[in-house]
Amino acid sequence: MVEQRVAPESAAHPRVEVALAPGASLPAYAHPGDAGADLASAEDVVLEPGRRALVGTGVSVAIPDGYVGLVHPRSGLAHRAGLSIVNAPGTVDAGYRGEIKVNLINLDPDTPIEIHRGDRIAQLLIQPVSRAAFVAVESLDASARGAAGFGSTGGFSHGSASGQEG
Numbered sequence: 001m002v003e004q005r006v007a008p009e010s011a012a013h014p015r016v017e018v019a020l021a022p023g024a025s026l027p028a029y030a031h032p033g034d035a036g037a038d039l040a041s042a043e044d045v046v047l048e049p050g051r052r053a054l055v056g057t058g059v060s061v062a063i064p065d066g067y068v069g070l071v072h073p074r075s076g077l078a079h080r081a082g083l084s085i086v087n088a089p090g091t092v093d094a095g096y097r098g099e100i101k102v103n104l105i106n107l108d109p110d111t112p113i114e115i116h117r118g119d120r121i122a123q124l125l126i127q128p129v130s131r132a133a134f135v136a137v138e139s140l141d142a143s144a145r146g147a148a149g150f151g152s153t154g155g156f157s158h159g160s161a162s163g164q165e166g
C-alpha cells in the first residue's frame with residue numbers, strides 16, 4: 001500500500017488514522033478536554049515486583065507530520081499499584097506505522113500487578129513538535145543563565161542518597 005500523508009483536520013484537532021488489531025480499541029479520551037487518550041492492553045500480563053514488560057496495545061497510528069505521539073503513564077495506576085513506564089513519555093514518531101507498545105514497569109517492591117486485555121494501561125498525547133535546524137557554530141550567544149545549572153538556583157535539602165554528590 002502506498003503510504004499517504006494525513007492532513008491535520010485543524011491545529012487543535014489533527015486527524016490521526018488508526019489501524020486496530022482484532023479486538024483492540026481506539027485510543028479514547030475519557031472526558032472532553034482531556035489531553036491524553038487512554039490506550040488499552042492487547043495482552044494479559046503479570047508483572048512481578050520490579051519487573052518490566054513491553055506490552056502491545058493492538059493500535060497502530062499515522063500521526064501527521066509536525067506532530068508527535070507521547071505515551072504517558074496513568075496517574076491512578078501509578079498511585080494505586082506502582083505501575084509506570086520505563087521510558088516515560090515514550091515517543092511515537094510521525095513516520096512509525098508499527099504497533100504502539102508500552103514498556104510497563106511494576107515499581108511496587110512487594111505486589112505483582114495483573115494486567116488483562118482491555119485494561120487501560122497508558123495514555124497517548126498528540127502534540128505539535130518542532131524539528132530544529134541544528135547548526136554548528138564557533139561560540140554561542142551570551143545569556144543570563146550561562147552555564148549554570150543542576151541546582152544552581154537552589155533547591156531543597158536532602159540526604160546524598162545516591163552517593164554521587166561531592
Ligand SMILES: O=c1ccn([C@H]2C[C@H](O)[C@@H](COP(=O)(O)OP(=O)(O)OP(=O)(O)O)O2)c(=O)[nH]1
Binds near residue numbers: 096101
Ligand atoms: O513507548 C514507546 C516508544 C516508542 N515506540 C515506537 C514508536 C517510535 O516511533 C519507535 C521508536 O522509538 P524511539 O525512537 O524512542 O526508540 P529507539 O530506541 O530510538 O528506536 P529506533 O532506533 O527505532 O528509533 O518505537 C512505541 O511503540 N512505544
Ligand SMILES: [Mg+2]
Ligand atoms: Mg529513535
